[in-house]
Amino acid sequence: MKRRDIRRSNDKGAPKWMVTYSDMVTLILVFFILLFSMSQIDSVKFEAISESFRNRMIFEFYPSPVPMENPTEHTRDEESGKNSNEFENPTQLENNTDEDDITEQDTLDNLMENIQQYLEEHELTNEISANRTDQGVVLVLQESVLFDSGEAEILEKGEPFLTKIASMLESLPNNVKVEGHTDDRPIDNYRYPSNWELSGARASSVIRYLIDENEFDESRFSSVGYGDTRPLVPNTNEENWAKNRRVEIVILEESQGDDA
Incomplete structure (x- = not known):
């Protein structure tokens, strides 16, 4: 009796080009979602936030996570007011008119x-x-x-x-x-x-x-x-x-x- 051949499924998944195409479509979708979200931003608030980031003094609010080589020098600078800014010391900007x-x-x-x-x-x-x-x-x-x-x-x-x-x-x-x-x-x-x-x-x-x-x-x-x-x-x-x-x-x- 002749042995019957069993056909095996040769399912190798989606073609390689399909993966690239899917990634491209996903990126385009994300891009349009980003454009839509930006179109809803209040221009005044956005400009205020942008200006605050352009001002380097805003970063002086938080201590640096990197240890300083000469911490004592930094302490002396703070005591002398070299690193002070208008946000930390609002009383310095008082109007005495x-x-x-x-x-x-x-x-x-x-x-x-x-x-x-x-x-x-x-x-x-x-x-x-x-x-x-x-x-x-x-x-x-x-x-x-x-x-x-x-x-x-x-x-x-x-x-x-x-x-x-x-x-x-x-x-x-x-x-x-x-x-x-x-x-x-x-x-x-x-x-x-x-x-x-x-x-x-x-x-x-x-x-x-x-x-x-x-x-x-x-x-x-x-x-x-x-x-x-x-x-x-x-x-x-x-x-x-x-x-x-x-x-x-x-x-x-x-x-x-x-x-x-």
Whole structure:
């Protein structure tokens, strides 16, 4: 009897090209899933995260897993603040603007009180006034305190008050603006052809006295002559004329110093 041959199954699995093809399809699928997921990202948040990673300081939050060769040197750097950053030490970035403004305001308020006290003690309130404005501290000196009529040379009786003001300015960094004012009656002589020259000369005389007697930095001071263009009261009688003939010393707020 002839032996019957048994057919054996010769199943070798999928062809080799099928494996490569399957891997390619899987990668394409993953790629499109990645594109889809990125299209749903909030652009603002994504940019913030990207920026944080671009900032090298963010990596200083965590200690290095690799032991350092000189740990004592690193400790000294941290103590000295070399490796500190704005995230670990937020108090270093505190804005002191508000505190500075309060200190400046208190300083000018104290100056105002001291001047007012001086005027009352020396009975000068009728000839000199002090006011607190947005500009700073404004001192209004009538002509009779400082000058003879039509002149710009400071009188001896006006020097003590200017000396007092100078002593107060020594402890302040504020800039000072001096303004000269006249009444509307015209003046015409060889020295002052008009009220413009007279008012400017009076303002300059006050600044020159302050600087010469105390050696202030000249860049702190500015002068201007307004003539009769800014009267306090209408130029209608002798009393009003006297009020308008004046010199104003403005001790400016530090924030307005550059605009003097």
